[in-house]
Amino acid sequence: MRHLMSPLDFSVEELNQMMDLACDIEKNPKKYSHACDGKKIATLFYEPSTRTRLSFETAMLNLGGSVIGFSSAASSSVSKGESVADTIRVISCFADICAMRHPKEGAPLVAAANSSIPVINAGDGGHQHPTQTLTDLMTIHSLKHRFDGLTIGLCGDLKFGRTVHSLISALVRYTGVKFVLISPEELKIPDYIRDDVLRANHVEFQEVIKLEDALPKLDILYMTRVQKERFFNEEDYLRMKDFYILDTEKMKLAKDNMYILHPLPRVNEIAVEVDKDPRAAYFKQVQYGVYIRMALILTLLEVKVC
Amino acid sequence: MRHLMSPLDFSVEELNQMMDLACDIEKNPKKYSHACDGKKIATLFYEPSTRTRLSFETAMLNLGGSVIGFSSAASSSVSKGESVADTIRVISCFADICAMRHPKEGAPLVAAANSSIPVINAGDGGHQHPTQTLTDLMTIHSLKHRFDGLTIGLCGDLKFGRTVHSLISALVRYTGVKFVLISPEELKIPDYIRDDVLRANHVEFQEVIKLEDALPKLDILYMTRVQKERFFNEEDYLRMKDFYILDTEKMKLAKDNMYILHPLPRVNEIAVEVDKDPRAAYFKQVQYGVYIRMALILTLLEVKVC
Amino acid sequence: MRHLMSPLDFSVEELNQMMDLACDIEKNPKKYSHACDGKKIATLFYEPSTRTRLSFETAMLNLGGSVIGFSSAASSSVSKGESVADTIRVISCFADICAMRHPKEGAPLVAAANSSIPVINAGDGGHQHPTQTLTDLMTIHSLKHRFDGLTIGLCGDLKFGRTVHSLISALVRYTGVKFVLISPEELKIPDYIRDDVLRANHVEFQEVIKLEDALPKLDILYMTRVQKERFFNEEDYLRMKDFYILDTEKMKLAKDNMYILHPLPRVNEIAVEVDKDPRAAYFKQVQYGVYIRMALILTLLEVKVC
Numbered sequence: 001m002r003h004l005m006s007p008l009d010f011s012v013e014e015l016n017q018m019m020d021l022a023c024d025i026e027k028n029p030k031k032y033s034h035a036c037d038g039k040k041i042a043t044l045f046y047e048p049s050t051r052t053r054l055s056f057e058t059a060m061l062n063l064g065g066s067v068i069g070f071s072s073a074a075s076s077s078v079s080k081g082e083s084v085a086d087t088i089r090v091i092s093c094f095a096d097i098c099a100m101r102h103p104k105e106g107a108p109l110v111a112a113a114n115s116s117i118p119v120i121n122a123g124d125g126g127h128q129h130p131t132q133t134l135t136d137l138m139t140i141h142s143l144k145h146r147f148d149g150l151t152i153g154l155c156g157d158l159k160f161g162r163t164v165h166s167l168i169s170a171l172v173r174y175t176g177v178k179f180v181l182i183s184p185e186e187l188k189i190p191d192y193i194r195d196d197v198l199r200a201n202h203v204e205f206q207e208v209i210k211l212e213d214a215l216p217k218l219d220i221l222y223m224t225r226v227q228k229e230r231f232f233n234e235e236d237y238l239r240m241k242d243f244y245i246l247d248t249e250k251m252k253l254a255k256d257n258m259y260i261l262h263p264l265p266r267v268n269e270i271a272v273e274v275d276k277d278p279r280a281a282y283f284k285q286v287q288y289g290v291y292i293r294m295a296l297i298l299t300l301l302e303v304k305v306c
Numbered sequence: 307m308r309h310l311m312s313p314l315d316f317s318v319e320e321l322n323q324m325m326d327l328a329c330d331i332e333k334n335p336k337k338y339s340h341a342c343d344g345k346k347i348a349t350l351f352y353e354p355s356t357r358t359r360l361s362f363e364t365a366m367l368n369l370g371g372s373v374i375g376f377s378s379a380a381s382s383s384v385s386k387g388e389s390v391a392d393t394i395r396v397i398s399c400f401a402d403i404c405a406m407r408h409p410k411e412g413a414p415l416v417a418a419a420n421s422s423i424p425v426i427n428a429g430d431g432g433h434q435h436p437t438q439t440l441t442d443l444m445t446i447h448s449l450k451h452r453f454d455g456l457t458i459g460l461c462g463d464l465k466f467g468r469t470v471h472s473l474i475s476a477l478v479r480y481t482g483v484k485f486v487l488i489s490p491e492e493l494k495i496p497d498y499i500r501d502d503v504l505r506a507n508h509v510e511f512q513e514v515i516k517l518e519d520a521l522p523k524l525d526i527l528y529m530t531r532v533q534k535e536r537f538f539n540e541e542d543y544l545r546m547k548d549f550y551i552l553d554t555e556k557m558k559l560a561k562d563n564m565y566i567l568h569p570l571p572r573v574n575e576i577a578v579e580v581d582k583d584p585r586a587a588y589f590k591q592v593q594y595g596v597y598i599r600m601a602l603i604l605t606l607l608e609v610k611v612c
Numbered sequence: 613m614r615h616l617m618s619p620l621d622f623s624v625e626e627l628n629q630m631m632d633l634a635c636d637i638e639k640n641p642k643k644y645s646h647a648c649d650g651k652k653i654a655t656l657f658y659e660p661s662t663r664t665r666l667s668f669e670t671a672m673l674n675l676g677g678s679v680i681g682f683s684s685a686a687s688s689s690v691s692k693g694e695s696v697a698d699t700i701r702v703i704s705c706f707a708d709i710c711a712m713r714h715p716k717e718g719a720p721l722v723a724a725a726n727s728s729i730p731v732i733n734a735g736d737g738g739h740q741h742p743t744q745t746l747t748d749l750m751t752i753h754s755l756k757h758r759f760d761g762l763t764i765g766l767c768g769d770l771k772f773g774r775t776v777h778s779l780i781s782a783l784v785r786y787t788g789v790k791f792v793l794i795s796p797e798e799l800k801i802p803d804y805i806r807d808d809v810l811r812a813n814h815v816e817f818q819e820v821i822k823l824e825d826a827l828p829k830l831d832i833l834y835m836t837r838v839q840k841e842r843f844f845n846e847e848d849y850l851r852m853k854d855f856y857i858l859d860t861e862k863m864k865l866a867k868d869n870m871y872i873l874h875p876l877p878r879v880n881e882i883a884v885e886v887d888k889d890p891r892a893a894y895f896k897q898v899q900y901g902v903y904i905r906m907a908l909i910l911t912l913l914e915v916k917v918c
């Protein structure tokens with residue numbers, strides 16, 4: 001039995017198989033609409049994350065299965081004094097697969113070690129959120145049909161952004177991917193990513209301050225939010241914040257076939273006017289997130305559809 | 307694609323078609339039990355309203371569909387900084403139709419403008435609650451088989467009662483409906499209903515203070531709650547509160563075929579002893595609310611059942 | 613129409629039938645997987661109890677039915693001023709059967725009196741929790757294939773433990789059951805159980821202080837938690853607490869075919885190391901809880917499966 005704890009749990013080959021499966025699901029949804037008849041997913045969300053929870057529930061329902069679970073610790077009693085190990089043993093009697101979101105790093109790992117059903121880490125604190133990374137990979141793969149030779153811009157808070165670190169770590173496993181890292185000085189990528197992931201894998205990358213300088217060369221732009229609180233002082237924030245807001249003016253600098261991704265929710269880092277641009281792919285990304293989760297559920301449950 | 311924002315969104319003819327469909331659903335539930343197989347409703351309740359939410363969920367389940375969503379902002383993270391416009395775009399990737407309850411007037415309208423799936427306003431602040439009005443119309447239609455010539459009493463807080471205003475606005479579109487408006491002086495119907503809706507449409511109506519004076523002539527009595535806080539002073543409240551409490555004694559004044567409706571929840575404005583009276587229709591009303599919501603879902607999704 | 617309010621609502625013969633049905637469900641789950649197609653359970657949880665709620669929802673989903681409801685009063689509006697009597701009449705329009713958890717003793721009884729669908733008491737304050745007792749009986753029956761002649765140890769807080777009182781009351785209806793009551797002096801079984809249930813039914817029982825003294829003679833050990841707050845003083849607590857913690861060392865004293873039960877959640881009264889012992893049956897008990905709830909739903913809905 002397999003679990004999904006980290007985006008790197010699957011080999012590149014296994015990931016490719018899963019993305020192929022997700023593509024087939026996108027093309028032939030009816031073929032899969034009864035693949036999980038009679039099966040149940042438990043969504044155990046110890047902190048609310050409505051988008052992620054509903055994406056998992058949608059995925060299971062699209063496969064003909066059903067859902068049990070809870071959406072916050074407040075509406076649940078399982079957290080009251082019961083260990084995660086005991087809870088997952090109980091849930092193993094109810095469901096066939098489980099997606100767990102937990103504020104404590106490592107909680108899903110404890111669950112997996114004690115579970116008799118596959119456990120999916122749906123986010124554990126600031127640590128991992130592997131299905132976001134699978135969604136990001138799936139979106140790039142679907143829009144560009146390859147990773148090789150792509151120049152991928154990552155923009156915003158590269159220091160604390162969990163999704164950015166995971167995405168880089170996942171992408172360096174493909175050959176020929178180049179990165180442009182766009183952030184203020186204060187929010188540059190941490191050393192352990194720069195040295196241990198990028199340099200250690202001999203990956204070409206560049207670090208720039210302004211989005212305008214990067215835009216013309218990108219094939220993919222992955223936007224994230226820059227929080228005011230992250231800056232050293234108000235002055236710096238005011239001087240630089242517009243560097244990281246994407247609008248139609250800046251989009252004129254980008255290639256015609258550059259796509260914009262965003263893990264959502266966005267605040268103001270992408271102007272609403274950009275939504276109409278055919279290169280805006282952040283809502284398509286949500287749709288791909290459903291397909292890849294369907295493929296993941298089928299893979300972990302070892303369900304074959306012919 | 308159509309949405310439901312206000313009770314007047316549908317023409318009288320469209321409403322009649324929908325009520326006919328709801329009647330057929332009541333008579334032949336099995337015929338419709340797989341009409342929405344594989345489809346999903348998203349119930350996005352930014353404030354709790356259990357009766358309304360469960361009515362929508364029951365309607366979709368009765369049609370063979372399934373449900374995703376959240377029941378309060380507290381157990382959800384979608385409200386955190388994300389615009390309603392972005393949320394509905396995300397939900398459009400998950401569900402086929404959406405019912406939204408929101409404390410802010412106009413929020414469902416914003417959702418509809420940005421949605422790629424039909425949006426139903428399930429109540430926006432003190433503004434609109436169109437499926438309550440559809441339920442009220444359906445109940446009257448089912449019990450009386452007509453609107454023409456009916457004398458309809460509306461009792462209680464007619465000043466602030468959203469359901470009462472909507473019901474009047476919907477009923478004046480049928481010919482021959484007469485109203486008796488029963489309320490204390492402080493809680494009389496507002497001018498914009500009296501002048502712009504009733505008088506502008508040349509509708510016969512009468513305003514009275516005491517329920518007893520109205521009861522003998524009514525075909526339908528629509529009860530609502532009178533909150534103590536609405537009165538100018540304690541003395542007035544004590545003097546008048548019993549005028550607006552329906553009990554078996556007052557029911558002796560009513561016609562044998564007068565039906566009592568109430569949007570629920572009731573507090574004490576209908577004595578529990580009245581529940582046994584065959585003219586008490588407020589729980590039947592809940593049942594009709596399910597049928598009309600089933601008809602609404604089928605209509606908005608353009609699902610035909612033969 | 614029948615409800616389930618107390619564990620004694622069913623006769624011994626009816627209980628045997630229900631346990632036989634649950635056994636058949638365990639052996640042939642597919643046979644029952646569409647038994648409740650198109651039916652709905654409403655889980656009305658006025659206080660959170662995730663394990664119990666998910667067990668009911670799992671049971672209904674395993675039978676092909678579906679679920680509506682709420683998981684806490686906070687995410688619900690039904691409790692706001694509406695009587696339980698009115699709520700259940702509304703829910704009767706939505707669902708086919710209902711499981712209600714309520715902090716107030718007697719609330720499910722009020723619901724049952726006003727309901728047109730079967731109501732299951734899923735726990736009302738410190739009063740009753742009949743499906744826990746059914747689960748306990750089912751587990752003993754499945755592991756031991758009989759009640760006659762069994763020696764059953766009940767350990768921990770026997771004074772306040774609702775599940776223990778219910779289990780004793782249910783078991784004295786079978787012939788030849790003997791009890792060993794294991795608790796500190798402060799937490800001994802109350803007189804109304806000792807006199808009115810045990811002695812009145814001429815049931816053999818023994819009261820002991822230390823778990824070690826009881827273990828060698830037991831066929832079943834039912835563990836419960838001993839809360840520190842229950843003790844008169846810190847000194848007593850420290851002196852005695854280890855008497856009521858089951859570990860692998862103490863398990864050496866037990867028979868090879870003695871099974872350990874626990875209503876869960878456990879805190880530290882069963883050491884985690886015991887989980888690996890084949891005699892640890894407390895997670896199996898959760899599984900049996902699903903089967904017996906499936907049998908209960910079928911019985912109350914009068915669904916026959918051939």
